[in-house]
């Protein structure tokens with residue numbers, strides 16, 4: 089046997105098998121964008137207002153914060169820890185912490201906001217990674233705990249940034265600022281965060297380790313990967329993007345309260361799973377998650393344009409979710425890797 | 429390949445040692461799996477460990493691989509006492525283990541699996557070119573140079589997966605390599621290739637521990653043999669002065685007779701018919717019949733499409749063409765539950781991934797397939813009696829209904845799997861490598877059980893790479909090659925050599 093290998097190694101020529109695998113891979117990668125395309129086409133047909141640049145920008149603006157949250161939460165799901173349910177609490181905590189620290193300057197305010205989120209992420213990561221607590225139960229408990237603490241500490245009050253001071257004005261301006269050309273700054277941040285998260289997941293050693301932990305924690309452990317350390321990083325990452333979104337949301341609302349991030353937890357899981365990140369861990373990408381986020385955004389926008397009320401919107405969102413999950417499982421079965 | 433640095437120390441006979449374990453023990457809750465065992469491996473030696481299912485072989489070696497934080501006793505590696513409480517600690521000492529149950533991560537590519545734990549990177553970015561280059565080198569060392577390292581491991585066959593695992597272990601440049609039943613998924617040809625690799629590694633000074641139930645293999649490859657029974661070391665002998673009968677006696681504490689050839693019986697009426705079955709890319713236009721009380725053996729090389737055929741017949745994988753009939757009635761094998769209701773049962777070759785729910789109790793596993801067959805829930809007492817009847821017939825050890833399936837030794841998991849399929853009382857039983865990883869004594873029990881089932885009138889389709897088993901049990905052998913049936917041989921026309929020849933024959 090020789091140690092030299094041919095660089096033009098050819099894959100095993102099993103036509104059918106490859107073809108199915110290829111379909112499935114394409115579906116995994118693009119499936120959600122197919123759905124998005126269909127929705128956009130339907131939108132153009134159903135409502136003349138839909139395709140206007142203003143409306144499209146509006147869609148993007150509406151999903152900006154969800155996109156930022158999902159960029160981090162996707163890692164949690166990817167590592168087979170399902171979801172971070174402390175998302176709303178982290179968003180609220182970040183916003184309140186940032187406003188509280190505004191008297192000490194812009195830097196202190198932002199650092200406090202992000203630091204608050206990172207602290208919660210660290211606690212989550214240590215509990216789940218080292219303490220082996222179930223991630224759903226733990227992050228849910230964390231959400232309740234933080235919620236309670238924030239209500240108690242701030243006695244249920246809202247905090248308002250003081251637009252009269254420089255830090256306050258800066259903070260309020262964060263969500264209103266536009267890039268040259270009129271593109272909203274938060275949306276640009278969202279696209280940047282998504283791109284960075286995608287690169288981290290697919291092109292760094294850390295991303296590959298998260299995938300291994302998600303796909304097979306035991307294999308990761310016996311291969312010498314420090315699994316708890318990876319889990320900690322995953323939760324910290326998730327908390328980081330979440331607190332960025334929390335700061336922007338607080339700035340947008342012009343106030344910080346204990347219920348700032350309400351609803352972002354389940355919306356994030358929905359978008360992440362829609363975007364093709366498997367709850368079994370190790371499959372999917374952040375690019376797909378962006379697709380999931382956009383599908384939710386376009387769908388809700390379209391329903392609003394058509395005058396469907398919010399209850400109807402929830403029903404439709406649920407139906408789309410069911411359809412996409414069903415299609416994913418179908419392709420998985422065709423290629424012989426049904427979920428257990 | 430670079431030289432392997434081994435700081436040596438010596439045993440009583442003056443041979444340099446790579447490793448010594450002194451009086452090591454390991455207790456699971458309720459079981460003392462390894463009981464004060466002494467064990468050593470010399471540099472450049474293949475040291476085999478043999479013993480019945482549950483004797484403690486895997487446990488002893490997992491201890492070495494750093495799987496347990498709570499073993500007792502001394503482990504000396506390279507002349508220094510070490511504490512191996514984490515896998516990383518074992519790796520740092522140059523100890524690599526290929527686990528009995530394959531451990532590759534599913535959606536990841538071969539390359540990422542091979543280099544898991546030490547992915548090449550530059551400032552945090554994955555160095556993909558280096559990753560693929562190194563993966564190709566490693567694959568070439570186990571003779572898989574024409575496998576694309578970017579293939580996801582879920583798309584490769586079991587025998588390829590086994591070789592990939594070996595390549596993965598070699599990639600860490602170990603000085604002690606533990607192989608726990610590395611040949612169970614390999615065909616004769618691939619076993620040769622593995623032995624070639626082992627021979628080369630031995631000459632390079634690697635210390636190799638080799639666990640196997642396959643006596644001829646062990647006698648060929650091993651320098652010394654340690655026999656374990658009930659967690660104790662009962663003997664250690666040089667392979668040159670050992671013979672099969674003596675080892676078996678040491679293992680099971682009694683002498684054993686040879687594999688018996690099942691006596692021929694008058695063929696009954698045809699009950700099961702498969703007509704023109706195809707799944708594109710896997711098998712093509714396969715037709716055959718099984719008579720009442722007949723064991724039809726399907727022989728062939730690994731990758732010939734035998735398992736795929738079985739899986740499609742049972743509705744686990746899709747079937748593109750063809751029909752199945754049982755007693756003249758069509759079987760709609762669209763789902764496994766449908767197949768089960770129709771009377772088909774499949775014993776998978778991969779007990780860990782799809783055979784057993786490892787965290788559920790043994791009794792729940794055995795009754796799992798009944799859930800599909802009956803709609804009503806079973807009373808706990810009735811459930812336990814079904815379990816006891818099935819498991820006792822196969823001499824499950826320990827016969828404990830409430831132990832989790834994953835806590836049985838490998839061979840006993842296999843018995844559990846068979847018990848599970850028998851619980852539904854199928855008419856047609858499709859067995860895919862039914863005695864993989866099973867010790868000689870248990871194998872005989874399983875063979876007798878299979879023979880009994882046929883005598884009761886069941887139709888049995890037996891897929892096996894174990895030639896004595898295939899030849900000894902089957903009434904008729906069909907050879908499958910590259911997805912097609914190429915030969916059919918009646919009792920009297922086949923023996924081990926002819927089956928092997930036919931399986932390898934180029935048409």
Ligand SMILES: Nc1ncnc2c1ncn2[C@@H]1O[C@H](COP(=O)(O)OP(=O)(O)OP(=O)(O)O)[C@@H](O)[C@H]1O
Pocket residue numbers: 456457459460461479480481482483484485486487488528825826834835836837838839840865867
């Ligand atoms: N995780 C576990 N928890 C409790 N008991 C266990 C566990 N794993 C193994 N055992 C028990 O420890 C003993 C030794 O098991 P081990 O897996 O080492 O056997 P083995 O010699 O490798 O057998 P085989 O040939 O079947 O693989 C058995 O009695 C088994 O039931």
Ligand SMILES: [Mg+2]
Pocket residue numbers: 485486487528608837838
């Ligand atoms: Mg074992």
